[in-house]
Every structure is written in C-alpha cells, then in structure tokens.
Amino acid sequence: MNGPHDLARAAEAFHENGFVVLPSIIPVDAAEHLRVLTEQRYQDPQVHAAPEELDLLRGDVSMMRVFECDPAFREMIDLEPLVTLVEALLGPDCHVIAQNALRIPPGKGIINWHIDDALFFPFLSDTPTVPAVGSIPCFALNVMIALSDIDDVQHGPTQVIPGSHLSGRRPPYSSDLPGAPTSLLARAGDAYLVNSQTWHRGAPNQSDRTRYLLTTAYGRRFISQRFYPFIGYRLPDGVLEGASARVARLLGRHGKGPYG
Template structure:
C-alpha cells in the first residue's frame, strides 16, 4: 500500500482478498463518543420494552438502526474516505442497508463462521477466478466496521476472516471451528475495515475482561433492498433527514426515480 488511504489500491486489495483495512479513519475522541452513546443506548430500558416492531436489540449484543438514535451515528454513513471507497466498489447510486452497533461483553462473541447474505456466486466453486481489475467478481453488499474500542490483541475477540473465501462459491460450515487459519483484523479505536458480505467471517470470542465495541454499517448496490424491520411497514423517523446532504439522503434511501419506478 503506497499510502494509508490510497483508495484505488485499497479497492483492488478488497476485490482480491475479500476485505481491506483502513487505519485511523476517525479520531479516538470520536470513537470514544460513539462508544459512550452505544452504552447509553444499550442501557436504555426502551430498547427492551418498546413495541416488538422496533426490534432494537438482537441477540443481546447488536443494537439495530443506530442512525435513528443519534446524529453522530448517522453522520458516520458519509464518513470519508470510507464512503468514497464504498461508492467506488458498489457504484454511485448505492445505499446504506443497515447500521448496527455491536457490544460484545466478556465471554461472548459472534463465533460461528458465516456470510452476511445469500450465496451470490455458487458457480465459482472449483473455478479459478480473476479477482482484480476489469474482471473482478462484482461485490453487491459489504460491511464497513469501525472499532470503537481497542481490539488490538486476540484476547479482545477481533473480527476474523478467511482470505479470498468470497471467491470460493461456498458457504462456510456454521461452526466456530475451521480447518484453516483465519486472519484476525486487529484494530485500535478509530480504525476501520471493509468486509465483503461473501467473505467468511466471524467475531472471535472476547476472552478479556472488557467489553468490545464496534460500529458496523452495511451498504448495498441500488437493487439490494434496505434491511429496516418491519421492512414493508418501515418509515424513516422524523428528524433523521434533517440537515442531511443530498449524498446522505440518497444513502438513507432517498433515490431518484429509476427503471422500475
């Protein structure tokens, strides 16, 4: 990598390996602020007692749709250079499909290997693939993950990936164990990494005595639906679009008319 944020080179690396790392995307005090907001949201009784359709907590570790909760989360959707990199990979009419804050306490983790969507390219199994340049396998959805606490050692339960697994044409076995060595994406608060939704990944178990915090924003191409429960009945809350730039409004789903309507 010729520079910390050489976007063309990072995009090539992403297509080749199924993930890419960007150090020091946000200042540590911004990460601290988002971490405090995550904890406040988690401690809010309404997260657990509100109407079922709000669905604000999943598995007691994932806080859903945090862009609704505070503008500090919403504004991360257009954080540079991440958003330009995302648009380079997914196209200029892409949008955000989900935004969750992860709070992983000691002893917990999203430990089973998985991909984040349907298996898009099953025909790749057993076929050597060119993964960069004009012949790159297209990416339809990806996750941008920003560390809100230091996850710079294996004990803190880092995100782990299997390099080039997005080109395998297979799902991983839904298991905490694989017969291959994963890559741990160690990070300091404020670092970010992108993971292709087809890349095999997991959150290793948090074996430390402190909670792990992570903001994860998923983006998809225009034809990929946004994942805001209850889906057909979802309505963007009043105020979320207040003061939003044209770019942010589009990433939130305010698109121009297209070929289907």
C-alpha cells in the same frame, strides 16, 4: 479522518482479499463518543422494554438502526474517505442497507463462521481456476469501525478467511475451521471493509473488557434495505433534518429509476 489513504490500492486489496483495513479513520475521541452513546443506548430501559416489532435490540448484543437515535451515528454513513471507497466498489447510487452498533461483553461473540445473507456466486465453486481480481463484482459489504481497542485476539476481533469471497461456497456454520484465520486487529478509530461473501466471524471475547463496534452495511441500488419491518418501515421524523443530498440518498431517497 487522520492521515492519507490510497483508495485505489485499498479497492484492489479489497477485491483480491475480500477485505481491507483502513487505520485511523476517525479520531480516538470521536470513537470514544460513539462508544459512550452505544453504552447509553444499551443501558436505556426503554430499549430493552421496547416491543419486538420495533426491533431495537437483537441477541442482547446488537442495537439496530442506530442512525435513528443520534446524529453522531448518521454522520458515519457518509464519512470520508470510506464513503468514496464504498461508492467506487458499489456504484454512485448505492445505499445503506443496515447500521448496527455491537456491544460484545466478556465471554460473548458472534463466533460461528458465516457470510452475510445470500450466496451470490455459487457457480464459482465449480470453476477450475480462481477468477481474476476485480472480475467478480461486489454487491454488498460491511464497513466496521472499532469503537474500542481490539488489538489482541483475546478481545474477540473480527476474523476472516482471505480470498473466501471467491470460493462460491458458504462456510460450515461452526466456530471451527481448518487453518488459521486472519484476525483484523484494530485500535479505536480504525475501520475495515468486508465483502458480504467473505467468510468471517467475531472471535469469542476472552478478555475482561467489552468490545464495541459500529457496523454500517452498504449495497448496490438493487439490494434492498433491511430496515425492519421492511415494507412498513418509515424513517423517523428528524433523521433527515439537515442531511445532505448524499446522506438522503444513502438512506434511501433515490431518484426515479428504470422500474419506477
């Protein structure tokens, strides 16, 4: 990780805006290594030929659970200072709920506006005033690390609507919204955190180069992990080999709790 980051200020900005950008989280050569691994996995014929129940590739752009395929991806799960910020936002017993690598070629994009999964606070849409910053807890968030330069809107950056995590509403599932969104432009190695309730999308990639992004989603302890096929999922042998206690917990090895 390059350079200092003010995590208290980052947490405040995250609560206020529904996202925060942290530049230079990993060196450019580390981002390049992950980009090469992502491309190699995409080019692997076995990934494309795998049966659907293995859930290795979705929509021809998203490679699922990449922590299974190379230790370099697993290392990103407890990357500092990201993981300390995530634990400050979600609690010390939070865990990873997904980790996917995105490969968005020219002409493609996850272009429809959406939130991730459930709408947690629908009552907010009926409140006469905007809730105080930090008064609405975050239950889940996505950490996105740029593996290639996405420094122009033509490259298809993640776009967000600041403050939309406090709206208590879903966006219309459309590629168009009134007003101008904020584009999270990034260089390879930059990272940004996005609240699961923040309206966001991937703008269409209108450039001549592929966009690469590593996304690791975290949730509070009571948010279930989303490793397909869910109840039948088992971590592959070797994934936890040499892992720290923190990584093991982030991948689901929790201690006993109030329900079991």
